[in-house]
Amino acid sequence: MPEGDTVFRAAHRLHAALAGHEVVRFDLRVPQAATVDLRGETVRSVIPRGKHLLARIGGLTLHSHLKMEGEWHVYPPGARWRRPAHTVRAIVGVATADAVGFDLAMIDVVPTEREDDLVGHLGPDPLAADWDAVEAARRLALDDRPVHVALLDQRNVAGFGNVYANELLFVRGLAPTTPASSADVAALVETGVRMIRANRDRAARTFTGEDRRGRRMWVYGRAGAPCRRCGTLVRETSLGAAPTAERNVFWCPRCQPASL
Numbered sequence: 001m002p003e004g005d006t007v008f009r010a011a012h013r014l015h016a017a018l019a020g021h022e023v024v025r026f027d028l029r030v031p032q033a034a035t036v037d038l039r040g041e042t043v044r045s046v047i048p049r050g051k052h053l054l055a056r057i058g059g060l061t062l063h064s065h066l067k068m069e070g071e072w073h074v075y076p077p078g079a080r081w082r083r084p085a086h087t088v089r090a091i092v093g094v095a096t097a098d099a100v101g102f103d104l105a106m107i108d109v110v111p112t113e114r115e116d117d118l119v120g121h122l123g124p125d126p127l128a129a130d131w132d133a134v135e136a137a138r139r140l141a142l143d144d145r146p147v148h149v150a151l152l153d154q155r156n157v158a159g160f161g162n163v164y165a166n167e168l169l170f171v172r173g174l175a176p177t178t179p180a181s182s183a184d185v186a187a188l189v190e191t192g193v194r195m196i197r198a199n200r201d202r203a204a205r206t207f208t209g210e211d212r213r214g215r216r217m218w219v220y221g222r223a224g225a226p227c228r229r230c231g232t233l234v235r236e237t238s239l240g241a242a243p244t245a246e247r248n249v250f251w252c253p254r255c256q257p258a259s260l
């Protein structure tokens with residue numbers, strides 16, 4: 001599942017392939033942007049912002065979001081794509097490479113000075129140079145909702161998705177239903193930042209420090225399996241800010257006791 005670390009790596013790959021080059025192929029296969037043509041413009045940079053990706057081309061910004069299934073691939077021009085053509089949403093080609101975006105969401109093109117219309121609501125980003133831990137903790141401390149829901153709200157902190165929220169709450173010993181406002185949010189933020197920075201450059205995310213398949217998670221995806229720390233069976237439920245935003249939640253009832 002794409003989270004901030006995945007988007008960071010994707011932006012880095014796209015930047016390396018495209019920045020400084022003139023666009024020679026440009027195709028957005030979404031109705032709202034199908035007529036935009038940036039051929040002849042120069043790619044200035046590609047940067048991540050939380051789970052959003054911003055490609056600055058000429059005076060415009062191509063915005064996209066990976067959501068659940070999205071991926072950007074970089075190919076030599078003319079190479080065969082590794083995903084079906086009907087899932088392509090965007091192509092940005094330069095003389096030496098084609099960046100192809102599959103199953104992207106939230107595709108928009110806006111003047112670069114108006115990027116904040118798209119990402120200005122986001123909270124501090126732990127992978128950005130301007131990361132502000134104090135501000136992230138301040139936003140979480142004001143949130144009375146279950147801490148799992150608060151961590152996923154990108155207005156509090158930008159970049160954590162469901163895998164991070166689950167693993168982070170296990171490591172901090174917090175029940176997912178604990179109100180964020182009563183948790184030690186400074187410690188939570190500090191641990192979360194350490195996790196996402198450690199995983200930033202890894203292809204396979206790990207939270208346990210182990211790198212073998214099936215050993216990388218404490219609780220995520222492990223419902224009914226024994227807790228790696230205490231042996232109690234890991235439980236699963238769902239939580240969300242709204243019924244449509246519910247996510248699978250995994251926790252160890254012993255290591256993460258609900259506060260009364």
Ligand SMILES: [Zn+2]
Nearest residue numbers: 227230252255
């Ligand atoms: Zn446990």
